Amino acid sequence: MPEPILTLTGLNAFHGDFQALYGVDLEVNEGEVLAIIGANGAGKTTLLRSIAGLIGNEASQITYRGRPIGNARPDVVAKMGLAMVPEGRQLFPSLSVEENLMIGGRVNRAGPWNLRRVYDLFPILEERKAQASTSLSGGQQQMVAIGRALMANPDLIMFDEISLGLAPVIIRDIYKALPGIVGGGMSAVIVEQDITKALAVSSRVYCLQEGRVSLKGRSDAVSREDIARAYFGVE
Amino acid sequence: MDFVNAVVQGILLGGLYALFAAGLSLIFGVMRLVNIAHGDLIVLAAYLGLTTTVVLGVHPLVALIVVVPVMAGIGYVLQRGVLNHTLGDDILPPLLVTFGLSVIIQNALLEGYSADPQKMDAGVLETASVALGPLSLGLLPLLTFAIAVAVIAALQWTFYRTPLGRAFRATSDNQDIAQLMGLNKRHVFGLAMALALAVTAVAGILLGIRTSFDPSVGGGRLIFGFEAVIIGGLGNLWGTLVGGVILGVAQTVGATINPGWQLLAGHIAFLVILAVRPNGLFPRISG
Ligand SMILES: Nc1ncnc2c1ncn2[C@@H]1O[C@H](COP(=O)(O)OP(=O)(O)OP(=O)(O)O)[C@@H](O)[C@H]1O
Ligand SMILES: [Mg+2]
Numbered sequence: 001m002p003e004p005i006l007t008l009t010g011l012n013a014f015h016g017d018f019q020a021l022y023g024v025d026l027e028v029n030e031g032e033v034l035a036i037i038g039a040n041g042a043g044k045t046t047l048l049r050s051i052a053g054l055i056g057n058e059a060s061q062i063t064y065r066g067r068p069i070g071n072a073r074p075d076v077v078a079k080m081g082l083a084m085v086p087e088g089r090q091l092f093p094s095l096s097v098e099e100n101l102m103i104g105g106r107v108n109r110a111g112p113w114n115l116r117r118v119y120d121l122f123p124i125l126e127e128r129k130a131q132a133s134t135s136l137s138g139g140q141q142q143m144v145a146i147g148r149a150l151m152a153n154p155d156l157i158m159f160d161e162i163s164l165g166l167a168p169v170i171i172r173d174i175y176k177a178l179p180g181i182v183g184g185g186m187s188a189v190i191v192e193q194d195i196t197k198a199l200a201v202s203s204r205v206y207c208l209q210e211g212r213v214s215l216k217g218r219s220d221a222v223s224r225e226d227i228a229r230a231y232f233g234v235e
Numbered sequence: 236m237d238f239v240n241a242v243v244q245g246i247l248l249g250g251l252y253a254l255f256a257a258g259l260s261l262i263f264g265v266m267r268l269v270n271i272a273h274g275d276l277i278v279l280a281a282y283l284g285l286t287t288t289v290v291l292g293v294h295p296l297v298a299l300i301v302v303v304p305v306m307a308g309i310g311y312v313l314q315r316g317v318l319n320h321t322l323g324d325d326i327l328p329p330l331l332v333t334f335g336l337s338v339i340i341q342n343a344l345l346e347g348y349s350a351d352p353q354k355m356d357a358g359v360l361e362t363a364s365v366a367l368g369p370l371s372l373g374l375l376p377l378l379t380f381a382i383a384v385a386v387i388a389a390l391q392w393t394f395y396r397t398p399l400g401r402a403f404r405a406t407s408d409n410q411d412i413a414q415l416m417g418l419n420k421r422h423v424f425g426l427a428m429a430l431a432l433a434v435t436a437v438a439g440i441l442l443g444i445r446t447s448f449d450p451s452v453g454g455g456r457l458i459f460g461f462e463a464v465i466i467g468g469l470g471n472l473w474g475t476l477v478g479g480v481i482l483g484v485a486q487t488v489g490a491t492i493n494p495g496w497q498l499l500a501g502h503i504a505f506l507v508i509l510a511v512r513p514n515g516l517f518p519r520i521s522g
Binding site: 052053079 | 401412418419
């Protein structure tokens with residue numbers, strides 16, 4: 001039985017008065033790649049932002065390595081080893097490419113990732129390191145966003161729709177880099193609209209529907225029909 | 236000759252205005268906070284300088300060693316204790332709270348020091364001058380300008396060359412994501428206010444050497460600071476220096492034409508530039 005690194009217990013998350021998640025139970029095991037799929041507005045981003053501490057919750061609803069972090073500040077969560085590649089990349093426009101990466105290293109955790117290794121993973125970034133991050137193509141910006149998260153040497157990395165708005169070739173390249181990223185024992189949560197991609201890279205999958213878990217299972221065992229039902233809630 | 240002299244004096248005066256403005260600009264740039272109490276904090280720094288010179292018997296410039304860290308400490312505590320709680324999507328609470336703070340500082344200074352004008356004694360520095368051809372430049376204005384340039388260069392360096400500056404810029408860009416980088420935004424804002432008030436300390440001491448001051452003069456310094464920031468373009472530190480210089484020159488030239496026109500000429504220059512370039516002369520290039 002693998003140890004969960006992260007556990008959600010009955011997570012109810014809110015945007016103001018609006019409840020976006022209802023009693024979500026979920027665990028991420030040490031070293032696994034977990035996929036979360038679901039239609040637009042299902043609550044995937046809300047889930048990741050809750051884990052990262054950007055949305056406050058009850059402390060006990062989220063535990064990381066046994067510690068309740070549901071109401072912890074995002075900077076504290078980051079220092080504990082959780083990193084996120086946010087939806088839409090969200091690079092810092094006033095920082096150069098290299099500065100974006102360096103600020104990712106601010107949490108100052110020991111580990112294999114540093115500027116050198118990020119540049120080895122995405123050589124184009126080294127060529128562009130002095131440029132404004134906004135001058136890069138979408139795919140290159142996504143590489144910066146991934147590199148920025150890796151610079152923190154997280155134990156758990158969360159990707160929110162890394163292929164959104166990117167050309168298929170670019171998506172393929174980025175997914176090709178993924179095993180090299182999570183291979184070193186890092187756990188990962190991947191939120192993805194592209195179900196085929198999500199199933200191919202993950203060991204287990206959860207589907208969210210209107211804020212509730214509508215399906216969970218091994219990625220190689222869930223059927224297309226199950227997913228269609230869990231996705232849209234139709235019989 | 237009068238005219239050239241006025242322009243040169245105005246440029247040097249602009250250094251002082253840039254010092255008034257730099258802290259405002261920094262605070263607005265990092266946390267979108269418009270600090271109505273900024274002028275009163277400058278005056279507070281002048282009074283702290285006065286007390287330091289009296290109690291320790293030191294020169295006002297030596298008093299900087301005390302006043303700069305004290306003001307920085309006040310800035311950090313003020314930000315963490317009060318101002319952070321006012322920041323959010325609504326821009327009104329910080330305006331109201333800093334306005335209240337302005338009233339509190341003025342009243343506290345009235346209580347502590349009375350309404351009598353005060354001045355710091357800087358000895359020969361106040362009267363010494365340097366001859367430059369036909370012009371005679373006061374040592375104090377020259378020194379003030381040099382300090383302004385040095386302070387702005389140091390702020391610029393901090394902003395663009397240090398991890399602290401990177402944290403400032405990142406937090407300014409996107410507070411949520413900055414926090415994901417392990418930055419505690421409340422602490423970052425506290426440091427920004429500390430740095431701004433450290434600059435304010437320098438401005439206050441130089442103000443208190445140059446002219447007499449009383450608890451009510453903060454508002455005027457706030458206006459000059461604002462005008463310099465807006466003329467130069469929000470978020471551009473060197474632009475702020477240029478803004479201060481333009482304001483200073485407009486005032487001294489206006490005063491040469493008619494002594495009563497000093498302030499009016501400054502405000503007119505500000506309005507003209509605002510009308511022609513609503514974003515100031517050197518707005519920060521965004522995105
Ligand atoms: N800041 C917000 N304020 C109010 N409601 C929000 C906010 N952000 C999201 N929501 C609502 O919460 C629900 C879940 O949104 P969320 O962004 O988590 O979905 P998602 O699964 O990530 O969708 P997408 O695939 O479009 O990214 C939606 O109904 C959305 O409208
Ligand atoms: Mg989303």
